[in-house]
Amino acid sequence: MSTELTGTQAPSEGKWERFDFGWLQGHTAEAFQRASAWLPHIGVEPSRVDVDTKPLSTEGARIFRADANRTFRSEPNRLICIKLLSFSQQKFGDYQQSLGYVAGLLLLFFDPATCFKVLTVLNDSPKYLPGYWRGEATACAVDGYVCESLLKQHLRQRLKELGLLPETFVQKWFAGLCIHHLRYGVLFDFLDNFFRDGNAYLFQFFLAFFDEFEAEIMNAANNPEANMLIRFESAPQERLAKVVKAATEERYTERVKSLNVHQCRITAFQDTLSRRLQSANEGMWQKMDDGITFSDEEDG
Structure with missing residues (x-):
């Protein structure tokens, strides 16, 4: 988990230490348990669909590739991130890099379909972040x-x-x-x-x-x-x-x-x-x- 995440969490090499990747290494089980507890708070159940992880035929906006590259080290995970961000823009009607931060973190703990359900609630519910993820926020x-x-x-x-x-x-x-x-x-x-x-x-x-x-x-x-x-x-x-x-x-x-x-x-x-x-x-x-x-x- 900690070896997969890259630049979204650490904007420059000299600042990596302040994000404490060691905490994730030492608290992996706890991190998954706590992340799982977020779902019932927002009324989301883990997805039960057979997830299609096949990459999109086109990556869409260049910012999706840039944000995915900053977030994950491996290309397969980058492609899943790009697909999630592309679906989010398609459904929400806009995109902002902050959404990419949240999506990247969620992908550490959940399959992309469950992540999309979480992002949908965060984006649409008046209780959470309605309108926050628009280009002009x-x-x-x-x-x-x-x-x-x-x-x-x-x-x-x-x-x-x-x-x-x-x-x-x-x-x-x-x-x-x-x-x-x-x-x-x-x-x-x-x-x-x-x-x-x-x-x-x-x-x-x-x-x-x-x-x-x-x-x-x-x-x-x-x-x-x-x-x-x-x-x-x-x-x-x-x-x-x-x-x-x-x-x-x-x-x-x-x-x-x-x-x-x-x-x-x-x-x-x-x-x-x-x-x-x-x-x-x-x-x-x-x-x-x-x-x-x-x-x-x-x-x-």
Whole structure:
């Protein structure tokens, strides 16, 4: 298992150690047992179909091949991953690399048909990641802004000063389920909580993270320094483990439960994204000057 996974979990050779592949080697039986427990939480039973693993006649979008190459070492597993990602795009109507992270992890534990069932629930259920895996992940960004609105005012102001917009980091936290960031021992705790509680846990994790690292954010000298923390590169793993656990505490669960999430999303969209999206889309219709000058225009 640990020898099959490659770059999706470790973006560069120098960072491999922070993903703790040794945890998977030492906890293989536990990892499979815990992954199996995710299925009943989301109402999925293991697939019983005779799975056709024959590769597709065409690999489709080049990003599927690139993501599969970054995820698996062996070509047979890469081809299965490509097929799963292609089916996902076909059924969900769009694709984002974060879906590839989740698919790659699931393929370590389940056959591709079961993985597709899990991805379907995650993609379609309001409890989990609806709209998060679109190319333009507006729904994910909106939920990031909902979470930001719950932070203390001085923290919100400091994030603004540092240029840390929620849309720039919640895609990896929420849509990618921190698969690209947390050591496996901590990641499995995160995923256990997520599959049990859904996106409510993501909100709780967001709040717990900024409570734990408030001093570091407030004292960050610049955007790069703060970004290293947000990407968990400078965040100690023991403190991240503390955040993952703390996010299940009553102070966070009750706060999220008390939200009118639908109204919060409407407000966040109107206040932060609506005008930007309108302007960008309006610009697609703007008539462009082709730079050609006709002789009668010169004479006039």
